[in-house]
Amino acid sequence: MHSRNVVSWSTLMTGLFQKGFAIEVLGLFKNMVLEDNLCPNEYILATTLSSCSNSGMLKEGLQCHGYVLKTGLLFHQYVKNALVRMYSTFSDVEGATRVLNSIPGSDTVTFNSIIHGLLDHGYLSEGLEVLCRMAAECVVWDNVTYVNVFGLCSRLKDLKLGLQVHSRMLKSGDEFDLYLGSAIMDMYGKCGQISVARKVFDGLQTRNVVSWTAILAAYLQNGCFEEALKLFLQMELEGVVPNEYTFAVLLNASSSLSAFGYGNSLHALAEKSGFRSHIIVGNALINMYSKTGIIEGAYEVFTDMLYRDSITWNSIISGYSHHGLGKEALAVFHDMLAAGEHPNYVTFIGVLSACGHLGRVQEGFYYLHQLMEEMGIKPGLEHYTCMVGLLSKAGLLYEAETFMKSTPIEWDVVAWRTLLSACQVHRNYVLGKQVAEIVLHMDPDDVGTYTLLSNMHAKAKSWDGVATIRKLMRRRDIKKEPGLSWTxxxxxxxxxxxxxxxxxxxxxxxxxxxxxxxxxxxxxxxxxxxxxxxxxxxxxxxxxxxxxxxxxxxxxxxxxxxxxxxxxxxxxxxxxxxxxxxxxxxxxxxxxxxxxxxxxxxxxxxxxxxxxxxxx
DNA sequence: ATAGGGTTAG
Structure with a gap:
């Protein structure tokens, strides 16, 4: 073009933005200012700010905010909304709230953006507060609002709220769409109402891959693994092409069933469908191979992955730990640090249990007390339970008991059971019987503990003890769970x-x-x-x-x-x-x-x- | 003449 104005640039930038080329939009912004000496208007800034959000360019986003302040474009609704979304996307709740409150006038989109941002970063109660404010200020709800609010109900696992919102939506008489349908199924699924989710699914006029994946995920989350795999066949029959989310759900269903036959076929299908380099598929594959007992397969997937995130690293580390391969787990953990990936809460569960397998007591305490502190991760029950396992595995049963008594945390039955099985392995039946009492006090229906207890009596040749346990089981009507194996x-x-x-x-x-x-x-x-x-x-x-x-x-x-x-x-x-x-x-x-x-x-x-x- | 917000996953 011989001559271009702001509108020419704006048109081009919007087109690129809508097709997902956010970084290119930022390049155009620069060219427009430097080459054509043009001054961005509110249209340009709204699009550019959104591009910063979509491409994760925090610094550029802040620079745009500065530009907005200098040019006085702050009072345009679109610009304000784009700013709120930018701060929400970068999990700067305070920044988003500051923009929200410092500029008068919030419309549906402003509220939608901030609620979505809050939910996305786990600020559930804050999300609920903003929603109440939106209701109090009588801002109109649209489909996007409902999608966000159903997301809030899912995360809160609040069925009552979900039903209220669903009712409000039906009464509002707004046009229904596929986004809404998926969000509703997701809500019912996550609130444990799989049959309601299915009813919604059956009532959909049209279905796309997301609706299908949402219902498959709902089955998965409710423990209906075989139903999920079966329904996938129906999906294929109807010619709906699975995407990376679909594969993640199905691989997870296979893992839960330990069905390596299905897992393998799905792996092949995912590769053929071109999802080889999708992180969530890779992560699900690591999980699948590791849970179906093929840890070498898990590692192969891991090494072949082009892109990794913290879940990738956590999956292979905890996979190795579950397989008792402590050395390998710690080696990968050190690779993770070297690669600059930040470990999180879950990482250290795998790391500490790896130390347990290796009997590295000191190293475990170093991670717990020093490294985690340095990385700003507060140890929780799972980590402390790993330490109980670590100590007891090393034969330090009384140290483990002391650790439990001296750590100010509410221990659950899992922790005590950890100590109990250590007593069994180390044949310390005196402590073992005491701990078993505690476990049975916390969970009187735990068949495994009765079995363990009677085994301990038997090993100590205390046949009276065995008889007492059996009487106890009869009195409490504890049925021995039949032993099942499958292949x-x-x-x-x-x-x-x-x-x-x-x-x-x-x-x-x-x-x-x-x-x-x-x-x-x-x-x-x-x-x-x-x-x-x-x-x-x-x-x-x-x-x-x-x-x-x-x-x-x-x-x-x-x-x-x-x-x-x-x-x-x-x-x-x-x-x-x-x-x-x-x-x-x-x-x-x-x-x-x-x-x-x-x-x-x-x-x-x-x-x-x-x-x-x-x-x- | 040009602008914003949403669903499924590990």
């Missing part, structure tokens, strides 16, 4: 129940178990018959041990898969001592890698050893 072979899941002969191939499986046990006896396997609490002959006790669900699942997988294939088992309870020592030797005689995910640990058995170093 995925090709695309089928096979479930095994302890002491259950109803499997069609039961005979073969038992024969295979017997064969394996006979093979490992010469290597030192001694059946732990003391742990069998049935009143039967010794020989039969040995047979009962062979009926544990993980032994059945392992025998079956070995029968049905090629000779070098890894064996992966998931079970619902804690692995017992007998199975643990048996499976170690089985990994040796079969030359297989056997991974068992029990209720809270991963055990990777290889060549006669377990990754948990016999502490779990």
């Amino acid at each position: 995925e072979i090709r695309n089928d899941t096979h479930i095994f129940v302890s002491d259950d002969n109803s499997h069609p191939e039961s005979n073969q499986i038992h024969e295979k178990v017997k064969e394996l046990l006979d093979k490992i006896k010469p290597l030192g396997y001694v059946p732990d018959i003391a742990s069998v609490l049935h009143d039967v002959e010794e020989e039969q006790k040995e047979e009962y041990l062979g009926h544990h669900s993980e032994k059945l699942a392992i025998a079956y997988t070995i029968l049905k898969t090629p000779s070098r294939a890894p064996v992966r088992i998931i079970k619902n309870l804690r692995m017992c001592d007998d199975c643990h020592s048996a499976v170690k030797l089985m990994s040796k005689v079969t030359n297989r890698v056997i991974t068992v995910r029990d209720v809270n640990h991963f055990h990777c058995f290889r060549d006669g050893m377990c990754s948990c170093a016999d502490y779990w």
